[in-house]
Structures are given as C-alpha cells and as structure tokens.
Amino acid sequence: MAPPTWLPPRAGLFGERAARLRHLAATHPMGAWLRAVAQLCDAQQHLDGTLGPVSGALSELPVVHAALVQTLSEGEGRALAQGLTLSLDALSERAQRLLAYTHADPDASGPQDRADLLLGASLQLLFTAVARGTPVNPVQSPVPGEQRCPCCGSVAHAGVVLTADGKAGLRYLECSLCATRWHAVRARCSLCDSPREVEYRGLEGAHPSVQAETCDACHGYVKTLFRDKDPHADPLADDLATLVLDVLVGEAGYGRAAPCLLLISGGPTQV
Template identity: 35%
Template sequence: MTSSAHQKILSPEEIAVRAGEQQTFLHLPEPGVFAERALRLRALAEGHAMRDFLGFVAELADAQHRALSKNVAVPLPTPEQIEAAARSGRPLLPAPTWQRAPVWRESLRALLLDLARHLPAGPAKATALHLAEAPDEHLETQAGRLLSGVMLGLDLAAAPLVAAALQLHFVRLVQQTAAAHAGAALPPFGRIDDPTLCPCCGSRPVASVERLGAEGARYLACGLCATQWHYVRIKCTHCQSTKGISLQSLVASDDAGATTTGAVVQAECCSECGHYLKLMHPARDNGVEPLADDLATLTLDLLVSGEGDGGGLERHGVNLLLLFGEPEEAPPPGRGH
C-alpha cells in the first residue's frame, strides 16, 4: 500500500554554505559503471511490476559492460578544443553537436549482436537483430533525435538500444579523454556556465544522488555519460531557485496501516517553475544506481506529474532508456552500402 508524502525543506542557504567548496566537484564514470547498473536492475526487478523490462535493461547493461571492457579507442578532443570549451564555459563534448566517429555505429552493431546472443527468442531479440542491419543514415537520424530531445519520428522499440550505444560511446569519450589529459595544466573537464547540465557532455541529469562519504552532498548524475557533478542541495535543478522546494515520495505502510519512513527515492519538487527531479539516498540503500532506480520508480513520476494545477509537475531529468514519442510510419530498411 502506498500514499504520497510531502516534506517541506527549510534553510537552503545554510545547507548551500556547508556544501560549498569542500566537495569534490566531479566524479567521472568508473570502469564498472554498467556492471553495477546491471546488478542493481536485477535486484530491483524481483517482484516488480516492470520485472520483464528491468530484466531486459539488465541484459543490455551487461552487454555494455562487456563492450566497455574491450577498450575500443575513440577519437578524442584536441588541446585546442579543450581550451576553447574552457574559455566559453561550455561542456567539452556537447552531445547533440559533437561529431560522432563511425566507431560508435560499429560498436552499436557489435553490442546488438552480443545482446541478441543472450536474449531468448522474441520481439526484443528480433528488434536487436533488425537494428543491427539498419543503414548508417537511419542510425544517425535516431541518435540525433535522442540526443537533441526530438521525440517525433523516434523508433520507440529501438530507442533503448540506440541510447545504450550512445551511453557506451560517451562513457568511452569521457574516460579516454580524462586519461589522455591526466595531469595537464588545463584539465579537460571542469565547471561550466550552466550548473544544471553535465560538465562533460552537456546532457540533463537522470537523477540526483546524495553520495556516500560526501557528508550528504548532492550530485547530479548524467543519464548519458554517467558523470556525477556537485550541485547544492535544496536548489531547483531546472530554474536554480531555492524557494518553494519540497520533497515528495511514495510512502509504504505495513499491514497495520503504520507509515514507514526513509524513502530511498524522492522527488524534489519546485513550485517556482513547476519541475522536479528525483533525489536518491544511498545511505538508506547502498545499492542505489541512478538510472536503474529511476526506471524502477516510474510510479513516483506518475504521482508527481499527475498532481496539482495544470496537470502536475514536469520532469527535468531524462532517462534515455525510457522515452515516449511518435513512432515512425514504417520500420527501417535493411542495411545497405
């Protein structure tokens, strides 16, 4: 049994001062990012209404992990590009406009064939094999729509698969760029003018997390490259207001009707701009993984977006593995060169 619960938050300025400059600003994606995601997805899938979908995404994350372990080289930004990004206050690898090398499509096809080998016969396997044969133009069009937020014409069945390959590509870009410029006088990644966007690829966060070992400091988690960056608590991740912030959660109750506390995932809501982003608490469950826990708490999205005047709040974050749009009129043709 669930019910909604609101928690009003006070004194954001005091928390901001405390969080401040003492925190590590960036946490780049670790080599095991996809393996940890797969593990969490399987744990969350047990007894879940979305068990089949979460299990599928777990298989997809496993395939991403196997691909990432192969250390495929990707073309990296030049020192001149790093300097230009730093001067302009913009992310070094802006996802919608960064020129994707052909290696991302090669990796996509390899990822799909590997995934298909681990899937039972059915629609998911058929979609993976079909997409592996799609022409380059179709793959680039779908990737462009995903990264620019254009839902019209998005191939809904294939979108999670294309997104998985883009996640793999941008994690590689971030990891290899950081390694190539380790110790450089001008680091490749740092603060940008818009603190609500990923400093590495400019994407919106999938969720925010109070990191363990960081004294409760809040970090935004990129849904594309898996980078986490520090962002002051009790501050809207859309309009950056510190007014009208509240937390909402699904509160479970026991058989006697007593309310249990300590929700692992909450929605941080802003009445100033009408947006929200999920906030996750690893201290309450140290298995939390932003993208996985976001997928598993879709009920919270439905609750928050369905309440209030004007149809409720609008989600600020984006999860590339769970998108909705207008489907294409026909499936893509087979691969041709």
C-alpha cells in the first residue's frame, strides 16, 4: 500500500513541542529563550481542541488571539503577554503579512517583535484546527514534487524522516502554519524538486538528528530531522535549538527557505 500523501496535525503536538523545548533548554546556552517559547507552546496546547469548527477566516483570529493572550496572562507566560494590545486593524495587517511569509512571499517579513510572535502562535492554533477538520484519504498516492501544504498552501518548516507505523525511512514535510505533513520523495530537493543529489550538512558533535538539506540547483536549504537518531525531535523546537547550523550553512552560500512563526527576525531574543 502506498504511504498516505499527507497526515493531519497530530494530537498533543503543542504539548510535545513544549516538553521538547524544555528538554533542549536544559543544556542549551540560550535555555532561557527556549523555555520562554515553551511557555507559549503550553498556552497553545491549553487551547488546542477548544476552538470548535473554524474556517480559517481572518475574522476568527481576534477571538483566538484574545484567548491565547489571556491564557498566557494567567500562567507562567504572563511576561510574554504583558502590555500587548493590538487594534483590530493592526492585528489584521500583521496577520496578513505573517500569512504571506508562510506562503514564501519574498516581500513579506517574518515575526518582528513579541506581538508578532503571539500572533504567529494564534495563527498556528487557528489553522491547525482547520487542518484537523479536513478529511484525509489514507490510501491516496503521493504527489511527486509537491512543495506546498495540501491544507493551507504554506511552505514547509522542515522535513521529518519517520521510523514507525509503516513509514520507516519515508520523508514528510511539515507545514510551517498548520503542522500538516505531506510525503516528499527523498534525494530530491524539497524546494525546487531538482533531481540533482542533495547534500546534508550537520553540526559536528552536536544535534545529530538535525541536518540541513542543501541544494546546488536553487541554493536553498531546509532542515531535516531524522527520527531514527532521536525519536523526540520536533521540527520547530529542534530548529530553534540549532540556529547555529543556519549560520554555518548560510556562510556556505545557501539561503534558508523555511518560515518559522516562533522566531523573531534577526535571531534569538529574550521574549
């Protein structure tokens, strides 16, 4: 049987991500920052599954965003939400920019400040709920060269090479917005679908489960996680913990193509 073309967002993903961030933070030089992002993921998990039927319309975002800010304000993440007030117009304008960013619009910028960070987390919540309500055909044949999420049209955050449930050795790309995963043939560039052999670059002596897949055809790269080396690796958490790899690959002449809604432009910051 052919592997499923795409997989819906897994249950408990935000809680798993928060736990992974805390695990990585324990020995990371930027541990305080990773723990702050974990608090944001905790709030996402608290609200995940409570939204009811949603369509993904931006008119639904203010309610989701207000609930996330309130949840943070009442918990350990209160410092993240402190002093944040956005008018409906400002919220809509920022949201449209962030959505364009996940859709790889070259003119759109990623998160610029703490307000964008919380808004990005709200967008993830909203579109994850949409993706969970979209029917999946488990026997549909893979679509070769598919480079965008089948649910929301965003580009991938990272690739994951799985190890179990009949998918061992298969690579799935995970959406930067709704966490849907879709099958992508290995040994082809996940950005331009070039048949030229891709190259994997990692950090010597650290984070063996995370490598950058680089392509000499488009000169881009996307990180790939190998679950056989660490079954708990998470696309977003392990991306944030390996930003030094981005620096090294960038110095080698490759450009990052993966959006990250929980990373303020310019690198780590004390949020």
